[in-house]
Amino acid sequence: MTTTATPPAAAPEPTPEKSDKLDRQLLLIAGVVVLGGIMSILDVTVVSVALKTFETEFNATTADVAWTMTAYTLALATVIPLTGWAADRFGTKRLYLVAVTLFTIGSVLCALAPDLTWLIIFRVVQGLGGGMLMPLGMTILTRAAGPERLGRVMAVMGIPMLLGPIFGPILGGWLIDIASWHWIFLINLPIGIIGLVYASKVLAPDDVEPSETFDFIGMLLLSPGLALFLYGISSIPGARQEEGTAFTTEVVATMALGAVLIAAFVPWALRKANIHPLMDLRLLRNKNLTVALITMSFFAIAFFGASLLFPLYFQRVRGEEALTAGLLLAPQGVGAMLTMPLAGLLADRIGPGKIVMTALAVIAFAMGLFTQIDDTTSYAYMLGALFIMGLGMGGAMMPIMTAALATLNNHSIARGSTLLNIQQQVAASIGTAIFATLLTSQMQDKTSIQVADALEEAGDDPAAQAGVLAEFGLDPAGLEALLAKVLPDMASSFASVFTVATVLVALCLVPAFFLPRRKVHASAEPIVLH
Template sequence: MTESPTGAAPPPNTKLDKEVLIVAGVVVLGAIMSILDVTVVSVAQNTFQNEFGTDAAGAAWTMTGYTLSLAAVIPLSAWAAARFGTKNVFLASVVLFTLGSALCATAVNIEMLVAFRMLQGLGGGLLMPVGMMILTKAAGPARMGSVMAALGIPMLLGPICGPILGGLLIEQLSWHWIFLINLPIGIIALVYAWFVLDSEYEASRESIDVLGLLLLSPGLALFLYGISGSAEEGTFASTRVLLPAGIGLVLIVAFVVHALRTDKPLLDLRLFTNPTLRTALITMSLFAIAFFGSSLLFPQYFIGIRDEGTMMAGLLMAPQGLGAMVTMPVAGRLTDRMGPGKFVLSGITVIFAAMLTFPFIGADTSYWVIGGALFVMGLGMGLTMTPIMTSALARLTPTQVPDGSTLLNVTQQTASSIGTALFSVLLASNLTSHKESGLAILSNASEDDYDKLVQAGQAPPKIEDQWFDWAAQAFGHSFIVSCVLVAITIIPAFFLPRTRITPAEGAPPPMVH
């Protein structure tokens, strides 16, 4: 690198060249398979109940089993990449995921489908963290923001395109095709990765931390299994929730103690001494709980309150993805030059301003208003997600990146699951309380008083007509919590670097072509 006449180093080369874009294409292809599959299967829950003669709880295991496999295998990412090389692990992940997809399409009962979904999860859980490692190596620290923007696109489009694609495949073909569609994508990704990815690696971890594996993987899986049960129970105060979540939390705490005492832990928690990584993970946790948790409210509102189909609900969510696509590439590239803090703070502020629309949502709120607010939220999302991921990894050395990427993915998966559980319980509780309070008003009123309530606009002529207004209010009150959580996220985001992050010692210089 040469210096300018004034002695100052020139700005880093943040443009993604052809080689990096080709590698990014491989990783994005794998990410699309993994993320899209989660939302596609969520659309098929009623279909699974009818096809296999099971109830809602049985069909839900097609999602729960997949999530538990993800939770169990993600902690292995750093060790597997260091032991076998990122290319080999990525190829194996694609094979497992594609094989699991093919087997899912052959399932003849719900038990087989759940088992094959768990096999899918073993592959899918490694695709994202290992993909981040590959991209970080290919791009170098100076271009982390630009390359993370490419990886963030499937993370945003999956929840939007999934319901549309799933509904289309089920309605026009059959449920088998929500899995069969992964076969050509998987084969293309496999061949693509075989020729494109670098096969050189150093086996820096010959042995695995067996005790750490026995603590963290089941601990994380049990914790997520417990909190996911809150959506089914409608409360956190249930044995079904507290027992597995409590056991899982004990195992996770035991892993933390173990990891800080051993030389080569399964996951190096000493990375938390890096202030930039630590702040980024805290910001990511709060943001994922608030944003991804509250995101499940929108399709439920469209389907339950507005009586829309699954495909239409997906289409109505599209403005959010479009907004993110506008700002994400710009934020990614400018983050490399200006640092992440300014963009994260701006993005969270934009999301908060747009989200203030939804506490006031009603049973007949204009779709133009909702779509406009979702688009603005998408703009904020594009400004936020990429810079957070960039700041988490940009100050790490090449040997630290595998552990950092794994920590980032564990954090995001756990926080998203907590957010989903939190808002599921909030919505269930608010629906119950609004219905009960509304019925109490009507049941305690005499006929004359009831007529006065009708005339005053406080009660409709028919109780069933009022249900949609009560339910919409329940959604609105749930969105109040999301607004508060988004606002709290500003606190850790304030401490993210607001100038360009300088690479850590030992990090490779940016490649110039």
């Protein structure tokens, strides 16, 4: 095995005559990518507020309707590894149009689903299209911008990634309130048609030489490995709540099998004879990419995990409806929108390192404010903390991605984007599972919450209510005093989990310290293997 450093002149972009300004054509391309990202990411969070509606409409259990989320996530995990190879093999424009078409068709089918089983099947179809949109969009935008403008266009790309989890529940709750659950899917039809026409007009024709072989063995190892691993992780919170332990046979078996398949993929991908592996792990020889991936892993675990807590606090502790809870998260989105453009500009001029370090410190401070909440904390205090957190969010995620992709050449951008999206999906799933499990554990340790939940299940049945009192050794007088502690105990549980989130965000500062602290030039080309 030999290594050669590709000279700067060999990289197709950026060309010397390319301006570092965001010209009209680049902004049009960015619009295509943002539209696709909005469809893909919003659809994850929009559906989250419809789960209770699905239970009623389909007469199903919570565990059953959760598959409408899980099926979409597993489809993403299956298709993302294929995206880098397919983009190089068929061209980014062709594949992007296919992805939008598949996502749109899947959305319409979901809206027409006659029962829960078909809805889950159609969510898989939708996820296969949605899984390609983000890595493809990243590839298209990175190639069009070049290193000199990458920070600013990645800030544009960050709009759906940061704001989707905030405004998705608002949109979903509003559509369900004014119409029906079908419209959380039907709304994608006009957006998808606009996206297809827009992309076909704006994106340049593909110019590819379909010479790369397909890594069939890699696909058999990596795609099912990721799907099984993520399924196991996503099952942890439910197992902890229903079985009393996170490590049931089903969870351990699926996670272990998935981990074995992923581990087997690593030596296969690094074999000298494997010239075109499904996921190019050789890119990890690029220090900037590796450090950025580690930083993004910690960040995604902390950010996406903690994002679960905010709406749950407003709903369970403060008694807000899903739509109101979503609206209360708006200050975070406003803060992010204010800092994203500035962070992108600075990342292009001085490098991402200092920006990310500052942003993470701001997020850690804001997250720390939530460790002090109780059931009577003023909304002004919490909305102010969310706004500060948003300021940090806008300066963290996309500069990290800029550091990861800025030094990749034209050919390796698709593979690098795929690697980044796989890592982010896995980290986000891990974060969600960790925080959901921690919150469940905290609440199950509080007797007042256990009694309140048991009484809710008992309903108006006097015999069932008496059984609850007997189980916990309570009399009516003791019950009244205990139930008065429910909301304070719930708030205390949230505060404890926010402490974990604060620590995880602070830990992100360690790998972020090694991100580049000066402008990344095109000459910083990664070493590639031949």
